[in-house]
Amino acid sequence: MPQPIFPHLVFDVAHLLAGAMVLISLMMLYQGRLNALIKVFALQAVALAASVAWQAQAQHAPHLYVTAVIAIAFKGVVIPVALHRMVARLGIHRQVETALATGPTMLAGIGLVALALVVMLPVTATSDPLAREDLAFALSVVLLGLLMMVTRRNAVSQIIGFMSLENGLILAAAGARGMPLVVEISVAFSVLIAFIVIGVFLFRIRERFDTVDVDALDRFRGGRA
Structure with a gap:
């Protein structure tokens, strides 16, 4: 593989983009309104596309450019627009309802980032220097996505947490010398199909129970029991 002219620049930019994610x-954990949360998710998709495109350049792996295009097209444009329309059509309360206050949630998020760094860096000590920190950042994004899914009561915000988690997995795959193009395309279409199915279920839940607040749905289930 040809050696880059500025190797330190390659590492610095890669880590800057992964750290931005x-x-x-x-920032997604901090948002208190659904529209703002969707916009920040779109921003994360842009950062993911930039990170994967930079990895394509650094690794001389042209197929990663396809992954970057898929990320910016679907997660940066199509899915955020669809989510905005879904929120408007369902008449969902625009405030993000949380199971944990913002302060403790942010502290938990910072703790998960520290945990990811402490766990991943020693394990990847002998790995490629370009991939080592990116894998730690990717694990941080995955854990923060899980935290969002746990601490959010609204189904739409939980969907965003799930897709943010998947962004972390894509970042990890790109940093670890990528994965076959057919797998990347399959994953992208699987996420798109899952998003469509979830959207259909949200509309059905809204029709049946007049809410998509999972806490209210739990209370309803308890009342029927």
Whole structure:
């Protein structure tokens, strides 16, 4: 593989973009309104596309450019627009309802980032220097996505947490010398299909129970029991 002219620049930019994804994940935990949360998710998709495109350049792996295009097209444009329309059509309360206050949630998020760094860096000590920190950042994004799914009561915000988690998995795959193009395309279409199915279920839940607040649905189930 040809050696880059500025090797330190390659590492620095790769880590800057991956670190930006972690920062944006923390910003998603801080958002209190659904529309703002969707916009920040779109921003994370842009950061993911930029990170994967930079990895394609650094690794001389042209197929990663396809992954970057898929990320910016679907997660940066199509899915955020669809989510905005879904929120409007369902008449969902625009405030993000949380199971945990913003302060403790942010502290938990920072703790998960520290945990990811502490766990991943020693394990990948002998790995490619370009991939080592990116894998730690990717694990941080995955854990923060899980945290969002756990601490959010609204189904739409939980969907965004799930897709943010999947962004972390794509970042990890790209940093670890990528994965076959057919797998990347399959994953992208699987996520799109899952998003469509979830959207259909949200409309059905809204028709049946007049809410998509999972806490209210739990209370309803308890009342019927």
